[in-house]
Amino acid sequence: MKCRVIRDFKDKFRQIRYFPGDEYEHDDADRIAFLRQNGYLGEEINPPPEPKKSRKVRTDGAVG
Numbered sequence: 001m002k003c004r005v006i007r008d009f010k011d012k013f014r015q016i017r018y019f020p021g022d023e024y025e026h027d028d029a030d031r032i033a034f035l036r037q038n039g040y041l042g043e044e045i046n047p048p049p050e051p052k053k054s055r056k057v058r059t060d061g062a063v064g
Contacts, residue, residue, distance in 0.1 A: 001032050003041040
């Protein structure tokens with residue numbers, strides 16, 4: 001899970017300092033919930049959807 005930091009803090013597990021605007025990533029949903037409840041993290045950041053690959057159409061009408 002990835003969330004946006006809204007209040008600066010130092011992660012007690014990784015010993016890294018995070019500032020507002022940074023992205024915080026952790027696999028433990030309980031850790032994310034704890035940091036959200038205490039006002040350190042905002043909403044989860046969802047990755048942008050991958051663009052769909054389109055097929056090119058040739059001018060002669062053939063697909064390829």
